[in-house]
Amino acid sequence: DIQMTQSPSSLSASVGDRVTITCQASQDINNCLNWYQQKPGKAPKLLIYDASNLETDVPSRFSGSGSGTDFTLAISSLQPEDIATYYCQQFGNLPFTFGPGTKVDMK
Amino acid sequence: QVQLQESGPGLVKPSQTLSLTCTVSGGSISSGYYYWSWIRQPAGKGLEWIGRSYINGSTNYNPSLKSRVTISVDTSENHFSLKLSSVTAADTAVYYCARDLGSGSYLDNWGQGTLVTVSS
Numbered sequence A: 001d002i003q004m005t006q007s008p009s010s011l012s013a014s015v016g017d018r019v020t021i022t023c024q025a026s027q028d029i030n031n032c033l034n035w036y037q038q039k040p041g042k043a044p045k046l047l048i049y050d051a052s053n054l055e056t057d058v059p060s061r062f063s064g065s066g067s068g069t070d071f072t073l074a075i076s077s078l079q080p081e082d083i084a085t086y087y088c089q090q091f092g093n094l095p096f097t098f099g100p101g102t103k104v105d106m107k
Numbered sequence B: 001q002v003q004l005q006e007s008g009p010g011l012v013k014p015s016q017t018l019s020l021t022c023t024v025s026g027g028s029i030s031s032g033y034y035y036w037s038w039i040r041q042p043a044g045k046g047l048e049w050i051g052r053s054y055i056n057g058s059t060n061y062n063p064s065l066k067s068r069v070t071i072s073v074d075t076s077e078n079h080f081s082l083k084l085s086s087v088t089a090a091d092t093a094v095y096y097c098a099r100d101l102g103s104g105s106y107l108d109n110w111g112q113g114t115l116v117t118v119s120s
Helices: none
Strands: A004-007 A010-013 A019-025 A033-038 A045-049 A062-067 A070-075 A084-090 A102-106 B003-007 B018-025 B034-041 B048-053 B059-061 B069-074 B079-084 B093-101 B106-110 B114-118
Touching (some): A019 A084, A019 A102, A033 B106, A045 A062, A045 B106, B018 B114, B048 B069, B048 B093, B079 B093
Antiparallel strands (some): A004 A019, A019 A070, A062 A070, B018 B079, B034 B093, B048 B059
């Protein structure tokens, strides 16, 4: 199985801050990576697909980049509604696997 | 707007079979663009992909669960199902159904999730 790691595991930031989360795959997955946002008690929501494509209706302050084994999710200006846990997911190889998550809260 | 809704027992005894159904509304499960998937999440932990099924019966399963899992699609009822046999306490989790756009395999539509507890 492809192992996914994320860093940091948690972070605190202020409204308006730029936030970056990194995700690393244990082997080359090209651009076969998605990002999800999960708020407490809710199902995950797709934010970014194919490493860099913004899902419909997701605010443009979210962006994704990377290819191969290293990927980044960025929030250009953190908003209160962005408080959540963020997961990366690879689909380059079966079984599809998720990262352990990065919890983002407000400072 | 397609919506997915999980249903099934919230409590299952050890060694028994967990059975859940995901009803799809607002669209046809027979659309050829999608796989139909299950993901689970133990309390306070991360997400685990269980597997997926296409409408023609083609399936992919997580090898860690493969010997115990069956996912099937019922186009006449517009729903799909998960069966997980020989459950233990380690199978206690929130179970989500989701739609998987197979070409890119992203999970673009999720059910709200249902908690299944394995306990005697």
